Amino acid sequence: MPETIFSKILRNEIPSHKVYEDERVFAFLDINPLSRGHLLVIPKEPAVTLDELSDDSAAALGRVLPRLCRAVQRVSGVLAYNVLQNNGSAAHQAVGHVHFHIIPKPGDESGLGIRWPTGKLSPADGSALAEALRAALE
Numbered sequence: 001m002p003e004t005i006f007s008k009i010l011r012n013e014i015p016s017h018k019v020y021e022d023e024r025v026f027a028f029l030d031i032n033p034l035s036r037g038h039l040l041v042i043p044k045e046p047a048v049t050l051d052e053l054s055d056d057s058a059a060a061l062g063r064v065l066p067r068l069c070r071a072v073q074r075v076s077g078v079l080a081y082n083v084l085q086n087n088g089s090a091a092h093q094a095v096g097h098v099h100f101h102i103i104p105k106p107g108d109e110s111g112l113g114i115r116w117p118t119g120k121l122s123p124a125d126g127s128a129l130a131e132a133l134r135a136a137l138e
């Protein structure tokens with residue numbers, strides 16, 4: 001498993017502003033926030049991308065994410081927020097350790113900007129794709 005800046009944060013070898021910790025999860029402030037309150041939530045398990053993560057770590061993350069979102073809302077004073085999770089450098093993942101961003105969206109001037117270039121799903125492709133995905137589930 002590659003060593004990352006987040007492994008060092010987990011081992012307390014480099015400092016972070018810790019917000020939450022349990023047996024499987026750690027949350028801390030992003031050092032380059034897109035808006036005030038930008039939080040990173042990571043599993044202690046050193047998986048690079050979400051598809052590699054164990055069910056136990058995924059469950060632990062899912063269990064605490066809503067509570068962390070509520071804390072970010074309260075402290076930032078902003079109700080709108082994005083939860084972002086990048087996988088792979090093509091998808092803008094810079095640190096090779098699974099992480100969820102919680103990013104308050106105060107308005108157009110700060111927070112996450114999103115380009116959303118939509119296409120169209122035809123009924124035939126929808127059927128074929130859903131069937132292939134159902135078959136691919138383990």
Ligand code: 5GP
Nearest residue numbers: 005016028029030031032086092093094095
């Ligand atoms: P990614 O692009 O991989 O989804 O996001 C990685 C995030 O980690 C970035 O938002 C970046 O600001 C944050 N980050 C990178 N290095 C550090 C660090 O040393 N400390 C903290 N707190 N955040 C970091």
